[in-house]
Amino acid sequence: MRPQLGKDKILQAALSLFAQNGYHKTSMNEIAKGAGVSKGLTYNYFESKQALLLAIIEQASKKMFDVAEKMSTPSDYKSMLKIFLDQYFLFLKNNKKYLSFQLSLLFQPDLKKIVEGPLQQRAERLLSNTVIMFREAGASNPDLTARRFMSELDGIALHNLSVFKDYPLDEMHTQLFDNYKDLK
Amino acid sequence: MRPQLGKDKILQAALSLFAQNGYHKTSMNEIAKGAGVSKGLTYNYFESKQALLLAIIEQASKKMFDVAEKMSTPSDYKSMLKIFLDQYFLFLKNNKKYLSFQLSLLFQPDLKKIVEGPLQQRAERLLSNTVIMFREAGASNPDLTARRFMSELDGIALHNLSVFKDYPLDEMHTQLFDNYKDLK
DNA sequence: TCAATATGACTGATCAGTCGGTCAATTAAT
DNA sequence: ATTAATTGACCGACTGATCAGTCATATTGA
Numbered sequence: 001m002r003p004q005l006g007k008d009k010i011l012q013a014a015l016s017l018f019a020q021n022g023y024h025k026t027s028m029n030e031i032a033k034g035a036g037v038s039k040g041l042t043y044n045y046f047e048s049k050q051a052l053l054l055a056i057i058e059q060a061s062k063k064m065f066d067v068a069e070k071m072s073t074p075s076d077y078k079s080m081l082k083i084f085l086d087q088y089f090l091f092l093k094n095n096k097k098y099l100s101f102q103l104s105l106l107f108q109p110d111l112k113k114i115v116e117g118p119l120q121q122r123a124e125r126l127l128s129n130t131v132i133m134f135r136e137a138g139a140s141n142p143d144l145t146a147r148r149f150m151s152e153l154d155g156i157a158l159h160n161l162s163v164f165k166d167y168p169l170d171e172m173h174t175q176l177f178d179n180y181k182d183l184k
Numbered sequence: 185m186r187p188q189l190g191k192d193k194i195l196q197a198a199l200s201l202f203a204q205n206g207y208h209k210t211s212m213n214e215i216a217k218g219a220g221v222s223k224g225l226t227y228n229y230f231e232s233k234q235a236l237l238l239a240i241i242e243q244a245s246k247k248m249f250d251v252a253e254k255m256s257t258p259s260d261y262k263s264m265l266k267i268f269l270d271q272y273f274l275f276l277k278n279n280k281k282y283l284s285f286q287l288s289l290l291f292q293p294d295l296k297k298i299v300e301g302p303l304q305q306r307a308e309r310l311l312s313n314t315v316i317m318f319r320e321a322g323a324s325n326p327d328l329t330a331r332r333f334m335s336e337l338d339g340i341a342l343h344n345l346s347v348f349k350d351y352p353l354d355e356m357h358t359q360l361f362d363n364y365k366d367l368k
Numbered sequence: 369t370c371a372a373t374a375t376g377a378c379t380g381a382t383c384a385g386t387c388g389g390t391c392a393a394t395t396a397a398t
Numbered sequence: 399a400t401t402a403a404t405t406g407a408c409c410g411a412c413t414g415a416t417c418a419g420t421c422a423t424a425t426t427g428a
Contacts, residue, residue, distance in 0.1 A: 006407075022292045024208035027383060038409040043385065045407095104291035106346045107284045108206045116347065123347045144359065147343075147352070152332065155339025159331075162290045163300060163307045168331070175328060190373075211417055222375045227419065 007045045009035040015056050019101040023053060023111060050114050057105070060098070061118045068126055077137035078181055084133070089173045092157055100161050126150070139183050149180065191229045193219040199240050203285040207237060207295060234298055241289070244282070245302045249309070261321035262365055268317070273357045276341055284345050310334070323367050333364065 013034035017026040028049055032039040046052040073083075092099070105111045106119065127150055134142035134149070153176075160167040197218035201210045212233055216223040230236040257267070276283070289295045290303065311334055318326035318333070337360070344351040 020293065022294055024292075025294050028385080029383075032410095037407095039385085040387085040410065041408050049384065100291045100293075103346075104288060107288035107291065108208075109204065109284075110206055110209050120347045120349070127348075144355070147356070148336065148359070151339035151343055151356075152336045153339065154342050155335035155337065158338050158342055159335055162287075163304045164311075165304070171328070172331070172335075175332070212419080213417075223419085224376065224421085225374055228373075233418065 006035065006037045006041050010037060010042055010045060010052070011056060011059060014052055015060070015098070018053070018056070019097040022101075022104065023108075053105075053111070054114055054118075057102075057115045057118050060102075061122050064122060065125070068122075068129060077133065077183075080133050080136075081180055082177065084130075085173060085177055088153060089169065092160065092169065096161060099157065103158075103161070134183070137183050145183070152176070190219065190221045190225050194221060194226050194229060194236070195240060195243060198236055199244070199282070202237070202240070203281040206285075206288065207292075237289075237295070238298055238302075241286075241299045241302050244286075245306050248306060261317065261367075264317050264320075265364055266361065268314075269357060269361055272337060273353065276344065276353070280345060283341065287342075287345070318367070321367050329367070336360070 010031065014026070014031045017031055017034055028039055028042055031052075032042050035042070042052070046055060073080075075083075102119070105115045127146060130146040130150055131142050134145045139145045156169075156172050156176075160169055194215065198210070198215045201215055201218055212223055212226055215236075216226050219226070226236070230239060257264075259267075286299075286303070289299045311330060314330040314334055315326050318329045323329045340353075340356050340360075344353055
C-alpha cells in the first residue's frame, strides 16, 4: 500500500494555519493548499473541519504528555522543581503561537465542546503530578500549594501571551524558583 | 430628534450573543433579531461588525474602570487588599460568560488587533494601581510583587473559567488574602 | 419639509462539504 | 509472466448555505 504522505502534511499545515490565523479564519481550501494537496484528500482523511481540529489537539496532547513525563523522573524536590520550571518556561517561549491558539479554543463556546475532553485530561494530569511533587517536598497542604503554583504559572503565561508589553519572563522564572525552592 | 432606542438594544444583544456563541458564530441578522430591530438599523449605527465589537469593548472597559476606581479609595493596606480581592472575585463569579468572551478575543489573531488597544490600557492601569497598593504596604519590590499577585489572580480566573471542574474559588480567595495580608 | 429612524429584500463573496472521477500500485487469476 | 481486477490515494469543479454589507424605500417626529 502506498504511504499516506498527505495526511501528516495536512495536520501540519492545519496546525500552523490555525495557530497563525485562527480556526474560523482558516478555510479548508487554504489548509489543502498549504499542505500541497487537494481539498478532496483532506476530506478523505478527516470527516470534517472539526474532526481535523480534534485530531490536531490529540496529537499535540500526546507530545505534551511526553514533556510532562520528564518532570516525574524521581529525584529530590529542588531538582524536580528546577526541571519542571525550566521545561515550562522553555515551552512558553517556543510555542507562543500554539499556546495562544489552544487558549482561543477554550474560550470559544463552539470549539470548547470539541476540545475540552483531551485538554481537561491533560490539565488534571499535570496538576496531580505537581501535587505529588509538593507532597514529597513535605508541603503542609500539597493540594492547595499545587493549585496556587499552577495558577501563578498559567497566570504568567496568560500575561506573557496577551496584553502586557515587554513581559519580564526570565525574571519571573528565577523569582518563582527562589520562592518555591524552600517551601514555607 | 427621536431617541436612539435601537442603539443600546443592539449593543446589549450583541454582547449577549457574542458572549454566548462567540463572535464568529454570531451573525448580524441574529443580533438584529435579538435586539428586535432590522439589520439595516444596525448598520446605521455601526459601520461594520468589527466596529460593533469595538464599541462593546469600549463600553465594557468603562464599566470595569469604574470598578477599578473603587479599589484606589485610599485607606490602609489590609482594607485595600480586602476590597480589591472581594471586588475581583465577585466580578469573577458574576461575569463568567463575558470574561470568557473577552479572553477569546485576545487569542484570536484577527480579533486581537481590534481590541488590544483598550484592553491593554485597562490592564496596565490595573497593574499600576496594584503596584501603588504594595508600595504603600512597604513591599521590598512592589513592582514584582504586583506582577506576581496579578498573575496569580488571573491564573485563578483562567483555571476557573477553563478546564478545571469544581474549582474551589472561595478557598482560593481566603487563601490569597491570608497570604498577602502580611507582606513577607 | 427636512432629517433622522427604520425596514428587509437583495447582492456578491466565501466556505464547508460532495462527488464523479483519474491513476499508480498491489493482488489475483490464467 | 502477462493481464485483469481491485484498491485507495488523490483531484478539483461544483453545490447549497450562510453571511456581511447595501440600498431603495417607508415612516416619523420636529
